[in-house]
Amino acid sequence: MPRIHKRKLGSRKYHDYTQETLERALNSLRRGRPIRQVAEEFGISKSTLSRHRRGQQTGKIGRPCVFTEAQENVIVDCIALAGEWGFPLVPYDIRLIVKSYLDRQGKSERRFKANLPGIEWLRAFLKRHSNTLTQKLCQNVKRARASVTREVILDYFTELSVSLEHVDPAMIINYDETNMTDDPKRQNVIVRRGCRHPQRIVDSTKSSVSVMFSATATGHLLPPYIVYKSEHLYNTWTENGPKGAVYNRSKNGWFNMELFEDWFIVIVLPYFQKFEKELPKVMIGDNLASHVSPRVIELCQANRIRFILLPPNSTGVCQPLDVAYFKPLKHHWSKVLSNWKMKHRGTLPKDTFHRLLNSCLQDMDEDIIKKKRSIWF
Structure with a gap:
């Protein structure tokens, strides 16, 4: 356990008095008593009393705080x-x-x-900052209680309709990250009747690349944000990829606070800045703590951007990208990856991933999100 230091009176030669004692000494000086007598009576130096009486000593004792x-x-x-x-x-x-x-x-x-x-x-x-912040115990919720009910979903969409009132659909962005795996998944094959466990020889691994997708309520798909699992980022991993895509890396290949902040500044903010600053803007996504940073909050407040969070454990029902986009995306990705696996061996290299993703996105129907706009309203 970390120590909690509490200084005892008498442990040092300076500031060895309480605030109450200092106030009593200053009141004695105001009544006209000599400063030497007051200093001896209350154990406070004459120079300290003199500075406090003139209002010159207002700073705090000790090393300054890290932040202002x-x-x-x-x-x-x-x-x-x-x-x-x-x-x-x-x-x-x-x-x-x-x-x-x-x-x-x-x-x-x-x-x-x-x-x-x-x-x-x-x-x-x-x-x-005890007047603003407090630390409380959080109650653990059982799985049965955390399950998504019809009432939770109805309440969410009721509140969502109120929150999106008077907001232009072009200024509503839904975002979600997904993993593009190195596994083409199972496919339907034709074999001899009676074969219980058909197999095909295809190299596959559990490795994956995280990609952040975002789209507006009008059906406009913003450029993807691709995160590799690596400590370095090379040019060969970024050439001839999806149009406007942004690339980054992390040690575990997952999104963290810094990456989400970079995605927000590089992808979301330039899009919102095309509109008037005073117009309300909304972002809909998961309730992850890694999506919060002081910089993101500052930019949201400066540009009238507000977050609307999905109910817990409801991604498969309430997340527009999950409902309308990710299923056909993963289907096309499986086809593109399978074709590549038939011609190559081993793990999908990083200098090839972005090219296959570009091919996958080009094969998909560009109007697929527009066809399912009803999920927003």
Whole structure:
């Protein structure tokens, strides 16, 4: 357990008094008593009393905080807004947000290990902002209770219709990430009657590439955001891919806070900035804590962008991309990957993935989302 330091009076020669004692001493000075007598009576130095009487000593004792008051308020707003959006943050999430904030500012804080604050800093931070933030125990919900019911879905769409009122469909974006696997899946084949377990020789692995797709309520598909599992990104992995696609990488191949922030700035924000800044804009997606960062919240507030989160465990019903796009996408991907596997051996290389994805997207019906616009309304 981290220590919680509480200083005892008498442990140091300066500031060895309480605030109450200081106020009593200053009241004695205001009544005209000599400063030497007051200093001896209350155990406070004459210079300290003199500065407080003139109002010159207003700073805090000890080492300054890592962030200024304005910077900490930005982090507080981020935490509070995340709770209002429906996914309150755990302590480790807050520490990651602080690390992301420092990394984006290009700062290296020596008191933190790799810019990740410790538990003691978090406790002191929560204490400084106890009037805004509080830490509470979260009740675990059983699977039976968490199951999606008809009432939950109806309530969601009722609230969604109210939230989307007076919002232009062109300014409603649905986003979701999916994995494009290196497995062409099973296919229907013709074999001799009586064969119970037909097999075909095809190399397949469990490896995958994460891709973030996003589309508007008018049926316009935004460029995909492709994330490879790697520590480096090479030019051969990005050439001749889908039109306008953006590429990145992470150690585990998953989306994290930094990647979501980059996707938001590079893909979503340029699209929304084509419209007037005062018009309301909406983003519909999953309630993941990794989708929150101080930078994203600042940009949302500056551009009138609001998040609407799907009910938990309802992606297969309420997620427009899942309902209208991902099923035909995975079907076409399986066909494209199968054709490639028939001519090549081994795992699908990264310098080929984006070309196959481009071929897959070109084979799909461009109007497939427009044909299913009813899922939005």
